[in-house]
Amino acid sequence: MPGASFCQECGTAVPAESVDQNPTREYVRTNDPSGYTPMTIASDGIAVPGEIAGMKTRTGAWLITNILVNMTGAIPVLGFIVSLGAFIWTMSLYRRGQDVGASITALSVVRDTGELAGFYHMWTRGLASIISFLAIGAGFWTAYSDPDHQTWHDKWMGTYVVKAGPDVDGLPGTSSSTAKAWFWVSIAVVPIAGLLAILGLLIAAF
Numbered sequence: 001m002p003g004a005s006f007c008q009e010c011g012t013a014v015p016a017e018s019v020d021q022n023p024t025r026e027y028v029r030t031n032d033p034s035g036y037t038p039m040t041i042a043s044d045g046i047a048v049p050g051e052i053a054g055m056k057t058r059t060g061a062w063l064i065t066n067i068l069v070n071m072t073g074a075i076p077v078l079g080f081i082v083s084l085g086a087f088i089w090t091m092s093l094y095r096r097g098q099d100v101g102a103s104i105t106a107l108s109v110v111r112d113t114g115e116l117a118g119f120y121h122m123w124t125r126g127l128a129s130i131i132s133f134l135a136i137g138a139g140f141w142t143a144y145s146d147p148d149h150q151t152w153h154d155k156w157m158g159t160y161v162v163k164a165g166p167d168v169d170g171l172p173g174t175s176s177s178t179a180k181a182w183f184w185v186s187i188a189v190v191p192i193a194g195l196l197a198i199l200g201l202l203i204a205a206f
Contacts, residue, residue, distance in 0.1 A: 042160065043147040046112050049171060050162030053107050055144050058161055061101030062140075069100060094122040095173050102161075108168050111176075112158040116168070120175035121157060124182040128153035 040048045073083040090099050097109040097116035109117040109125070117125065132139020132152040139152030148160060157179070162168060 038165075040160075040162070042112075047114065048112070048148075048160045048162065049110055049114060050108065050165060050168040052148055053161045053163050055149055057105050057107060057163075058143070058149065061099075061105040061107055063101070064104055065099050065101035091119075094119045096169075097122060097173055098164075099126075102164075106164040107161055108164045109159050110162055110168065110171065111174065112160070113174065114171070116171045116173040117157070117159050118173035118175040120180040120183045121159070121173075122175075123186070124175075124179040125153055125157045125159060127182060127186055128156050 038051045040050065040052050042048050042052075069082070069086045073079040073086075075082075086100055089103075093099055093103050095118060097118070098107070099122070102108065109122065111117050111121065129139070129151070135152075143149050143151045143154070150160065154160065158176075
């Protein structure tokens with residue numbers, strides 16, 4: 001097949017247009033979003049399944065996830081139950097490219113591979129959002145002027161926030177190997193940091 005590339009795993013010919021031309025990315029597109037309705041062509045030329053979500057809806061989803069849940073979490077006893085329930089719900093939703101706010105407002109996070117962001121990808125995207133927040137929120141505010149409404153952490157993770165729908169909901173949830181690595185690094189770092197903090201307090205007490 002002229003102009004075709006071949007899958008490194010099974011040797012099947014892959015049309016040139018479905019192969020990512022950016023050599024820094026680690027994948028060959030496995031789902032072609034151009035067959036989905038609706039479908040969006042992002043500013044970088046990538047076909048994204050679904051319709052890019054507007055910032056009003058995204059802002060509402062963020063407020064639900066980060067404000068309402070956290071405010072309720074401050075209530076004694078009830079707050080603990082709500083926070084624990086929200087955490088478990090979020091971990092479950094991560095498998096399908098959503099968090100609590102996204103689920104309530106019918107949004108989904110998709111990758112530039114044409115798939116839903118899976119658990120590890122969503123976890124690492126959440127970690128990356130800390131940097132967007134620490135930069136005086138600049139990583140979030142720039143999404144309002146970005147043509148694809150991408151935050152900094154969206155760009156780093158190769159993700160887009162779209163309106164949920166039958167085609168989007170039917171996509172598989174996948175994660176990059178880099179996202180998986182960062183997940184395990186973060187899992188290891190948190191308890192170590194906690195132990196060091198306790199050790200520091202004990203030393204300071206003497």
